Every structure is written in structure tokens, then in C-alpha cells.
Amino acid sequence: MLTPMGEFDLIARYFKRPAKRAVLGVGDDCALLQPAEGMQLAVSSDMLVEGRHFFSDVDPFTLGHKALAVNLSDLAACGAQPLAFTLALALPRIDEAWLEAFSRGMFALADAHGCELVGGDTTQGPLNICITVFGEIPRGQALLRSGACVGDDVYVSGTLGEARLALDALREHAPLPDELLALARARLEMPTPRVALGQALRGIATSAIDVSDGLLGDLGHILKASGVGARIDTSVAINLIATSAQIARAERLFSYGKMLSYVLAGGDDYELAFTAPVPARAAIQAAALQAQTAVTRIGVIEQPLGLRLVDASGHAVPGRYASFDHFA
Numbered sequence: 001m002l003t004p005m006g007e008f009d010l011i012a013r014y015f016k017r018p019a020k021r022a023v024l025g026v027g028d029d030c031a032l033l034q035p036a037e038g039m040q041l042a043v044s045s046d047m048l049v050e051g052r053h054f055f056s057d058v059d060p061f062t063l064g065h066k067a068l069a070v071n072l073s074d075l076a077a078c079g080a081q082p083l084a085f086t087l088a089l090a091l092p093r094i095d096e097a098w099l100e101a102f103s104r105g106m107f108a109l110a111d112a113h114g115c116e117l118v119g120g121d122t123t124q125g126p127l128n129i130c131i132t133v134f135g136e137i138p139r140g141q142a143l144l145r146s147g148a149c150v151g152d153d154v155y156v157s158g159t160l161g162e163a164r165l166a167l168d169a170l171r172e173h174a175p176l177p178d179e180l181l182a183l184a185r186a187r188l189e190m191p192t193p194r195v196a197l198g199q200a201l202r203g204i205a206t207s208a209i210d211v212s213d214g215l216l217g218d219l220g221h222i223l224k225a226s227g228v229g230a231r232i233d234t235s236v237a238i239n240l241i242a243t244s245a246q247i248a249r250a251e252r253l254f255s256y257g258k259m260l261s262y263v264l265a266g267g268d269d270y271e272l273a274f275t276a277p278v279p280a281r282a283a284i285q286a287a288a289l290q291a292q293t294a295v296t297r298i299g300v301i302e303q304p305l306g307l308r309l310v311d312a313s314g315h316a317v318p319g320r321y322a323s324f325d326h327f328a
Contacts, residue, residue: 014103020116021083031118033084035136041083042135042142044074050127054189055170060098062189063129064105069193070212071133072113073270076198077210079143080135082115088132090125113195143201143208143274148226152206152275154299155284157194160215161241161259162187164266175253183246191270197295200287201274208274214265219273220307232299235312237263240296257319264309275301 035041048067050056068085075082087106110117115133166184168174176184194210201208207222215237223230238256241247241263276284281297288295302308309317 014099015087015117015120021114031084031086033118033134035083038139039136040139040142042075042078042080042137043132044071044078045130045132046070046074047128047130049129056127058189060101061105064102064107065109065190067129067131068106068109068115068133069191070270071131072109072115072193072195073191073210073212075133075135076193076195077143077208077272078135078137079141079198079202079205079208080137081199082113082195083134083136084116084118085110085131085133087117087120088128088130089120089122090128091122092124092127113193138202141202143198143205145207145209145222145225147206148222148228148230148275148301149206149277150228150301150303152277152301153281153284153297154219154230154232154273154275154301155295155297156211156215156237156240156271156273157197157288157293157295158192158269158271159187159240159243159247159294160211160237160264160269160271161262161266162244162247163191163268164262165241165247167266167268180246183244188268191268193270194272194291194293197272197287197291197293200291201272201276201284204280204283204287205274205276208272211269211271211273212267214267215269215273216264216307217267222273222275223301223305223307226301227305229302229304229306229308230299231302231308231310232264233312234260234264234309234317236296237298240298243294260319 033041046067048054048063048070054063054066071085072082107117162184165174165176166181166188169176169181169184198208207226209218209222211218216232219230219232238260241259284295309319311317
């Protein structure tokens, strides 16, 4: 007869590993972290709730990946090097096959970034995942939301919109062929945190944020913190989804306005939006090459407050694009 697995057996089997960079890891009341000389700690938390942030039938391997990826994306936006993380996990019941796949997906991404699990908590309840991640960054070099200056270029990394495209398809709000759905769903469920790019932008970018709730909403946080406005060229921005040849085929299925809404307000992209002065354009391209991540210049920071959308001719683009808000 098999012995029932308890909370501490669960932790020991699926989540306990020897401490590497941490002074003390899993197994005590607190973990101990010691940043290197001249470094500051960067700390961020994100929670994923079943039914709110992910479907109940999601592959646990990809869920483990995403749970950590969304936190690493915050470190990327700050320009920090991942150091360690904690995991608070509520489970309806102990499902060993689910736990094995979830922990494997999470640790695969953690190992790729040298980020170790150092503690956390487990309890019984509706499926809920909360990760707190710790990174380190040279003192005074953190990328913030508050540094955008009038005249700065506005950039976005990678592509935008595919995650929302997948979400609508999975909710059966949008028709999508299986091959396109698979591609878009990978962007929704296994986002790539732009950690290398964030570090490469230190000393070059004037502000940065990760795009989690939608480009315009997240860019709005930079504008508010910096006390500036911005003009975005939608004729360039629309190509952020069309850069994928396969996804571009979806333009036959959706209107231009719908595709633009996915790019501007879709959310769950986990790319970086950032600003930099015009003389830094060559340095930005060098940083992108170093990080092996494409970046696209989509607009400019202006003095008048607010965010203006224009077409290729500079004419105002009508429409209101609302980003995700948990309580809206």
C-alpha cells in the first residue's frame, strides 16, 4: 500500500534542490541571499490563478514555464540578472503526474537563467501559483519607468498580438486554423522573458517596462511616471504581429482593426517596451544583436501628455484600445 504524500514530502520530491548561489535555500524558515558587492536586489511577484490567467486543461509543463517566465520578464524590464525565486502553490489535491510536469517546466526555464528555487509555501485550495523572483543589478543601473525624455524613440522587442489571438481562438471568439493556433498558443503559454535584452539595455535605454497587460496600457505607465506623452505609428506597429509569416495569414481571417487591437492592447506578450535617445539608435541595434532579439522603433516621446496614434501619413487613427485590468 502506498503511503499518502504530505506537504513536506511533496516539497522534497518535486521542489527541493541543493542551494547553489543562495547562502541558504529550501528547508529553513527563511532563505538567505547575498548580492555581490556593489549590486542591488531587484524583487518582483506575480500570481497566476486558474480560470483567470490560464485554462484548467493547460499543459502543466507549459504552466510551470509561464509561472516563472512572467516574473523573469519583470527582472528583464529592470535590466536585472536573475538570482533566485520562491514559490507559493495552492493545489486542490496532490497529483504526482501534474507536479512532475509542472516542476520540470519551471526548472527548465530556471536552469536556463541560473535562477534557483530557495523557498515558498504549499497549501490545499483552488489552483493558485505565486512566484517572487529576486535579481541583482549594479547599483544605480536599474531601468525604470520614470526616465523617458522628450525626443526619445519608443521601441518594442519581438512580436506582439499572438497571445491574444490564441486566447480569442481558444475561447472560440475567433476562427483560427490548427497550425496557426499552435503557433499562437505557444506564445500565450510559453512566453520568452527578454532577460538578455534587458541587461544589454543598461546605460542605453532611458526607461523600460514589460508588456503584460497590453502595449498601450503598459506604455502609459512609462508616460505617467516620466511626465511625458508619446506618438505611436500604427503602420509600423501592425507589423509586430505580421512579422510572423504564418500569423500574417490570419489577416485574411480578421479585419485590420482587429489585428491592430491585438497588437496594441492584446496583453500576455511579455516583450519589452522601452525608450532611448535618437543618438543611441546604433547602440540599441547592437544590444538587440547581442541579445539575439529583434527590436522595432514604433514611435517618439513628445511633450504634450497623453498617447496619440497616427498612420503612415501622420493622421490621427480613430479607435479606443483598452488594455487588460483585473478589476475593470
